Amino acid sequence: MTLPARLVPLLDTFDFGRKRLADRLAGPVVDSGNGTDVPVGPLTDEEYLWEPVPDCWSVRRHADGPGERATRLDGSGPWGRDAAPHPHPVPPPFTTLAWRLTHLTELLALRADHTTGTRTLTREDFPVPGDATTALKAFDAAADAWRATLLTADDAVLDTVGHSAYPYGGDAEERFVDVVWWVNQELLHHGAEIALLRDLHLHHHRARPA
DSSP: OOOOTTHHHHHHHHHHHHHHHHHHHHOSEEEOSSSOEEEOOOOOHHHHTOOSSTTOBOEEEGGGOOOTTOOEEESBSSEEEEEOOSSOOSSOOOBOHHHHHHHHHHHHHHHHHHHHSOSOOOTTTSBOOSSHHHHHHHHHHHHHHHHHHHTTOOHHHHTOBTSOOOTTSSGGGSBHHHHHHHHHHHHHHHHHHHHHHHHHHHHHHHHSOO
16 A cells, blocks of 8 residues: 555654664664764663652552552553553652653554554553563564554545544544654654663763762
8 A cells, every 4th residue: 555645754753763762772873863873782671670769650560569659550460550540640750761661662552452453452451561671572562563553544544533542542532643643752752751761870870989
């Protein structure tokens, strides 16, 4: 199928943001933005779960219960992600790299399912990774699923309100093209947050005395 012309730049943006984030997390290098390769080590478990300030929201073992100001842990398996019902705490808790990456992965996986899949998956069904290696594989699989969903869209689909039935956003009231745009901005802004957390972790540990 020939992609609709207006989907092409959105797909290109998704591919760019995905590769940039994947490279930033796994290395061995990431493009600095001017074509220069900057060495990047692979994400470690310690970094994945690092809490740079007190009372972060993160991913935790269900057996340990939710963190400060969270009321539940979303996700299946041994691990879950800190959460609370609306209205969320004010100011919002600072979230770890693990929280942000699993949030983004869940968003991609569930939106793919609620667009071209079973339309049944919930946050309680989503397995939350407790380690960096599993988290990177889960992100890659979720990004593949969302990209495959985009490749099924023609112009009629892009204009269809409620084509995505994702239950944790406004998708039921939005044209699919607007949902695609929204997912891109989620990828880009969470990717930037994750990159900054990697920088903070690196320099924080360099600054600590031996």
